Each structure stands twice: as structure tokens, then as C-alpha cells.
Amino acid sequence: MKWKRVFIFFFLMVIMSSVQSIAYADSLRSPSDGRQCYKIGADANIPLMPVIQEFKDLIENDPHLYMLFMEMFNQIPNKPPYLKDPAGNVQIRSYRQMLNALNCILTSAPEFNDTIMAGTPINAMLAWPMGTPAGTEAFLDKRVNRQLKKILKQWEVFLASPDSRYVLTDKPGGWFSPQALKVMPDFDKNFVCDPSKPYHGFASWDDFFTRLFRKGLRPVASPDNDAVIVNACESAPYRLAKDVKLRDKFWIKGEPYSIYHMFDGDPLAEQFVGGTFYQAFLSAFNYHRWHSPVSGTIVKTKLVDGSYYAAALVDGFDPETQDNCQGYIAQTAARALVFIQADNPDIGLMGILFVGMGDVSSNEITVYEGQHVRKGEQLGMFHFGGSTHVLMFRPGVNVEFDLRGQTPSVNAKNIPLLSKLAVVKGKK
Numbered sequence: 038m039k040w041k042r043v044f045i046f047f048f049l050m051v052i053m054s055s056v057q058s059i060a061y062a063d064s065l066r067s068p069s070d071g072r073q074c075y076k077i078g079a080d081a082n083i084p085l086m087p088v089i090q091e092f093k094d095l096i097e098n099d100p101h102l103y104m105l106f107m108e109m110f111n112q113i114p115n116k117p118p119y120l121k122d123p124a125g126n127v128q129i130r131s132y133r134q135m136l137n138a139l140n141c142i143l144t145s146a147p148e149f150n151d152t153i154m155a156g157t158p159i160n161a162m163l164a165w166p167m168g169t170p171a172g173t174e175a176f177l178d179k180r181v182n183r184q185l186k187k188i189l190k191q192w193e194v195f196l197a198s199p200d201s202r203y204v205l206t207d208k209p210g211g212w213f214s215p216q217a218l219k220v221m222p223d224f225d226k227n228f229v230c231d232p233s234k235p236y237h238g239f240a241s242w243d244d245f246f247t248r249l250f251r252k253g254l255r256p257v258a259s260p261d262n263d264a265v266i267v268n269a270c271e272s273a274p275y276r277l278a279k280d281v282k283l284r285d286k287f288w289i290k291g292e293p294y295s296i297y298h299m300f301d302g303d304p305l306a307e308q309f310v311g312g313t314f315y316q317a318f319l320s321a322f323n324y325h326r327w328h329s330p331v332s333g334t335i336v337k338t339k340l341v342d343g344s345y346y347a348a349a350l351v352d353g354f355d356p357e358t359q360d361n362c363q364g365y366i367a368q369t370a371a372r373a374l375v376f377i378q379a380d381n382p383d384i385g386l387m388g389i390l391f392v393g394m395g396d397v398s399s400n401e402i403t404v405y406e407g408q409h410v411r412k413g414e415q416l417g418m419f420h421f422g423g424s425t426h427v428l429m430f431r432p433g434v435n436v437e438f439d440l441r442g443q444t445p446s447v448n449a450k451n452i453p454l455l456s457k458l459a460v461v462k463g464k465k
Contacts (some may be wrong), residue, residue, distance in 0.1 A: 101252030
């Protein structure tokens with residue numbers, strides 16, 4: 038009988054342990070507990086996912102990278118405001134703690150917060166390290182970015198799964214909480230969703246992020262007038278530049294465009310020297326699909342590998358680093374190029390550059406070379422995080438922009454998708 042009591046005792050202990058483990062796992066999936074990832078110590082004895090272990094091996098086995106990843110955290114001042122990251126989390130202070138946090142984030146979805154880092158938890162964690170001399174160098178390293186791409190692709194699997202929907206609630210930290218809906222007013226009226234269903238009917242975090250406007254909400258301006266260029270994204274004007282050079286010092290203050298590097302050395306770059314470039318920003322709260330600003334034929338598309346968390350050293354410790362260096366990352370970040378031969382001969386060949394920022398791990402092109410698109414048709418989309426894009430016109434194109442009386446800057450307001458952005462006159 039004694040052995041039976043012992044067996045029953047251990048059986049009950051196993052059941053209780055399992056229940057506690059499930060409850061603990063569920064607690065970590067609550068939107069209010071999402072910051073647990075930043076609280077994991079550098080010495081925590083937790084198994085790393087293979088893709089994170091690969092990153093650890095890369096850092097520790099290469100003397101140059103080991104030095105840079107040690108120094109980028111040492112170079113962060115140990116005083117306010119650097120004791121916390123721009124999202125309000127306790128600042129991570131070592132690459133080992135960074136790896137443990139990344140390991141946790143890969144099975145977490147971005148929670149809502151009312152900071153400039155909403156929706157981009159990795160970018161928030163790395164905002165101060167990015168601003169250090171060591172971080173500037175490390176995050177431009179091709180080996181580091183190849184591994185970061187693998188890590189972000191792994192996260193993408195989770196964010197495209199139903200398990201990622203736990204943040205799509207009205208609880209604190211949820212994307213339908215009262216705080217979130219203040220930033221996204223009239224969400225149910227604006228976007229295709231079903232508020233009567235769990236998670237508003239979205240299948241995953243990515244499904245929520247790439248949501249569609251309701252039909253008729255963003256009509257195409259002057260659809261039959263090829264002189265009218267429409268806004269390709271729901272976005273705010275950031276910069277308007279003329280007489281752009283083939284090569285320029287894009288890393289200095291003011292961050293001038295360098296066409297050759299933006300185009301990743303593509304032969305078409307030469308045709309845009311001296312042209313006009315217009316750049317605009319999409320926040321994490323915006324609609325993130327791209328649409329054609331003109332009617333025309335897709336001449337070429339290209340996905341360019343690049344950096345994910347590189348920032349211009351000239352910007353230093355800036356909580357809005359990636360917002361303020363959008364000109365810089367147009368040359369360095371992972372991006373997509375789409376060239377369109379416009380039906381309007383006064384426009385001719387134009388280019389559009391779609392740039393992933395921060396936690397954006399995928400620039401998806403949905404058109405093919407040789408396809409004719411009508412003004413307003415979809416070209417592709419961003420997945421995850423904030424982003425930016427650049428419309429590029431060749432010299433001699435007489436384009437007059439209507440920015441609603443705004444001066445392009447990080448403080449500009451959105452211009453609605455598919456509304457009139459510019460008018461092209463006859464050739465100069």
C-alpha cells in the first residue's frame with residue numbers, strides 16, 4: 038500500500054506542476070505582461086532558439102563583433118534618460134541580456150503603447166545601442182544583418198500565426214484598448230474587420246497589421262487624368278529634394294540622397310541624376326499597403342538586402358533615431374524597388390523605393406515585371422513596424438506637389454492614401 042501512496046503523491050505533484058506551467062505560460066501571453074522579455078537577466082539559464090544561438094555564436098566567435106557588441110552597451114550613459122529605453126522598459130545592458138530578450142520576443146506579439154516605439158519592441162530595445170559608435174558599426178555589418186534577417190523571419194512565422202492574436206483585445210496593452218483607439222479613431226468604420234468576433238475577426242497579428250481600408254473610403258483621385266499623381270501610401274511628408282546626385286555623403290547631417298546606393302547599383306540609377314525625390318513616413322498605426330501613384334507598366338522590381346537597426350552616427354542618442362534618419366536608411370536598410378513606365382509621357386520612367394524601418398522584416402512586392410497597373414492598384418506591402426517610401430522622378434519632369442500647406446518634416450500630418458499628391462505639367 039505504501040508504494041501506491043508514493044505513486045499517487047508523485048502523480049499529483051506532476052499534475053500540479055503541469056497546471057502551474059500552463060498558468061505561467063498563459064500569464065506571459067497576457068498583454069499586460071508583455072514586458073517580461075526585458076526583465077530576463079543576462080545570466081538566466083534558458084535554452085535559446087537555434088536562430089538566437091547562431092547569433093550568439095556569431096558574436097562570441099568573431100573578435101571584431103565581440104568587441105562591438107560588448108562596447109555598444111558600455112557606451113550607453115548610465116544616467117537618465119538612458120536607464121530606460123524609449124518605450125519605458127528598463128534598458129538592456131549587455132548582448133547576453135539582448136539575446137535572452139530576443140529569444141522571448143520571438144514568441145510574443147507587439148503590444149500597444151503610447152510611445153514613439155509602439156509596435157516595434159526590438160527597435161525600442163536597441164534604440165540607445167544604435168546611437169553608439171560601436172552600434173553604428175555593428176548594425177551595418179553584413180553578417181549581423183544576415184542573422185537579423187533570419188531572426189526576423191522566424192518572428193514573422195509567429196506573427197502570422199493565430200497565437201499572435203492575444204494582443205488584439207481591449208485589455209491594457211491590447212490594440213483595441215481605449216488608449217489604442219484614441220490613436221486609431223473610427224477603426225471599425227475605416228478598416229475591414231468584424232468587431233463582433235474575437236480579435237475583431239483578424240487571423241493573426243500580421244493580418245491586423247496589413248488590414249484593408251473599407252471599400253470606397255480611399256477613392257482614387259482623378260482616375261482618368263494621367264497628369265494627377267496620387268499618394269502611394271497613407272503617409273506624412275518627410276522630405277522633398279531636387280537635383281539629387283548619383284553619389285553623395287548620405288551619412289552627414291542633412292543626409293542627402295545618394296542615388297547609386299539607394300538603387301543598390303542598378304543601371305537605371307543614371308537616369309535619375311538631377312531628378313526630384315519625395316519621401317514620406319508611415320507610422321506603426323497606419324495602413325501599410327503600397328499602391329501605384331500612376332498608371333503604367335512595371336519595368337523592374339527588386340528586393341534589396343540591407344540593415345535593420347542601423348542609424349546615422351550624426352544623430353547620436355535620439356529616441357526617434359530611425360524617424361529622423363529616414364534619408365540615411367534609404368541607402369542602407371532592407372528595401373524594395375519598383376520602376377514604372379508611366380502612361381503619361383510627361384512622367385515617363387519613375388521609381389518608388391519602399392524602405393523597411395526597425396522591426397519591419399519583410400517588404401513584399403505583389404506585382405510582376407511587364408504588368409500594366411492602373412493608378413491606385415496595389416504594388417505590395419510592409420509587414421511589421423513603421424516604414425518610409427520615396428517617389429523618384431527623372432530630371433525634366435515638371436512635378437508640382439500639393440502637401441496641404443505643410444513643410445516636409447517628422448512632424449508633418451498624413452496625406453490620405455490615393456488622394457492627389459502632385460500634378461505633372463508639360464516637360465520643362
